[in-house]
Amino acid sequence: MEKKELFRKIPKIDKLLESEEVRRLCAKYGYSLTSDAVRNATEEIRGQILEGRERQAEESLSRISDRISEILQEQDARRMQPVINASGVILHTNLGRAPLGKAVMEGITRMMTGYTNLEYDLGTGTRGQRYDHFSDIIKNLTGAEAAIAVNNNAGAVLLMLSALTSGGEVIVSRGELIEIGGKFRVPEVMEQSGSRLVEVGTTNRTYPEDYEGAVTGETRAFLKVYTSNYRITGFTRETTVEELSAAAHKAGVPLLVDLGSGCMVNLKKYGLPGEDTVAEVLKKGADLVCFSGDKLLGGPQAGIIAGKQELIDKISRHPLTRALRIDKFTAAALEATLRIYLDEKTALKEFPVLEMLMRPVEQMEQMAHTLKEKLEACAKNLDACVETIDNSAEIQAENRGKGRTKIQIVTTKAKIGGGALPEEELPSVCVSVQSDKFSAAELSRRLRLARTPIITRIEENSVLLDMRTVFIEEISVISDVFSELLLN
Numbered sequence: 001m002e003k004k005e006l007f008r009k010i011p012k013i014d015k016l017l018e019s020e021e022v023r024r025l026c027a028k029y030g031y032s033l034t035s036d037a038v039r040n041a042t043e044e045i046r047g048q049i050l051e052g053r054e055r056q057a058e059e060s061l062s063r064i065s066d067r068i069s070e071i072l073q074e075q076d077a078r079r080m081q082p083v084i085n086a087s088g089v090i091l092h093t094n095l096g097r098a099p100l101g102k103a104v105m106e107g108i109t110r111m112m113t114g115y116t117n118l119e120y121d122l123g124t125g126t127r128g129q130r131y132d133h134f135s136d137i138i139k140n141l142t143g144a145e146a147a148i149a150v151n152n153n154a155g156a157v158l159l160m161l162s163a164l165t166s167g168g169e170v171i172v173s174r175g176e177l178i179e180i181g182g183k184f185r186v187p188e189v190m191e192q193s194g195s196r197l198v199e200v201g202t203t204n205r206t207y208p209e210d211y212e213g214a215v216t217g218e219t220r221a222f223l224k225v226y227t228s229n230y231r232i233t234g235f236t237r238e239t240t241v242e243e244l245s246a247a248a249h250k251a252g253v254p255l256l257v258d259l260g261s262g263c264m265v266n267l268k269k270y271g272l273p274g275e276d277t278v279a280e281v282l283k284k285g286a287d288l289v290c291f292s293g294d295k296l297l298g299g300p301q302a303g304i305i306a307g308k309q310e311l312i313d314k315i316s317r318h319p320l321t322r323a324l325r326i327d328k329f330t331a332a333a334l335e336a337t338l339r340i341y342l343d344e345k346t347a348l349k350e351f352p353v354l355e356m357l358m359r360p361v362e363q364m365e366q367m368a369h370t371l372k373e374k375l376e377a378c379a380k381n382l383d384a385c386v387e388t389i390d391n392s393a394e395i396q397a398e399n400r401g402k403g404r405t406k407i408q409i410v411t412t413k414a415k416i417g418g419g420a421l422p423e424e425e426l427p428s429v430c431v432s433v434q435s436d437k438f439s440a441a442e443l444s445r446r447l448r449l450a451r452t453p454i455i456t457r458i459e460e461n462s463v464l465l466d467m468r469t470v471f472i473e474e475i476s477v478i479s480d481v482f483s484e485l486l487l488n
């Protein structure tokens, strides 16, 4: 077809908007987004003609309403929405890390839709501090003298260094100069804070004497960073918090610890892999500890700094504290989260992160069996469909073995993720789905784009649904999604 003729064939926007298909899309997505999509679809075709891709343009013209629908669907998938995490990674940064406890959300709804005493002292009727609501609880839980919270732990590290060590030197082990996802690198944060990094020791071995030997008149602090997303194993020697604290105090400077995923519960007590709790690190002699709110703590995104009163006071006065300050949503959610930790038993039940960590294998097996049965029922329908629709002998022969969905229960390992307990894996139970109709990649793509998106992982050409991270009430949602998918 001629270019000119093709251009003439592009429907007018108004005409398209009047067509039945597009009117249906309008009802679903609204006029404003739909008319944009119509404009984009026609622009696409114009572009194809201009670039001399006439064949493609003709094809696009013949399916323009499908294309409009696709554009709207793609946009819709970018909307923030709940997803089912069947990946097995408990703290998945891309999936929002820790889900908040239901009690936390219920407790703060009224505060968030009305006014609160965020910075108002009800006793005196004067200005209060937004940190006062939770700092006493942190003190109680960790034994710290004082505490403050900012937007996230990356901010907490930057703030700690900016307020306490700017213009001076900070000694760090070469084995702890880590990068965490999202371009957070210890040497760069150090530079940003205006402090000079003094590296000591080697990648695998660092001794207290290494730190002591590097002390100068310019030394402002020792920094210990928990290597939360990797492990150095083999011929290693890490300097402990106790050793470092003794060395730092001998040099007359504080020991700052970036704990990464600070946990309030001693997981080792429950037979789980676990690092030191915040309280333990402080007890071992750290002067300040900072950690995330949305890793193992299971709360909102935040960076909590806890420790010596004098140092927290200095931090509070730094202008960055104002720039990084938490909003009322975080303050309320953090307080509600921390308050639950005052009773450990309640915390273990209330926080999804902890419940998933502790979830017994038998429970995951139970869940897997329930899901497997439901999926098998869906698959049976599908396989029956394939057989009855295509009843000519020829097609039957061609389809033999197709549409067969293999559903199995497999035991695997789940990762904790989110910069917490690297290399530590927990036993996990998965439902594995292998379909002849879709490749594993295609099936997992379809699950991702489903009405309730399901995030899975692929192993050896099967799609795995990991029962470690699925909420029990999601089992029936998963089977609904499957029955829609497999039948379409």
Ligand SMILES: *Cc1c(COP(=O)(O)O)cnc(C)c1O
Pocket: 152, 153, 154, 155, 157, 180, 184, 225, 226, 227, 228, 229, 258, 259, 260, 261, 291, 292, 293, 302, 303, 418, 419, 420
């Ligand atoms: C995760 C992590 C951070 C960053 O914390 P965010 O809350 O993600 O900003 C910093 N340091 C360590 C050691 C971490 O594990």
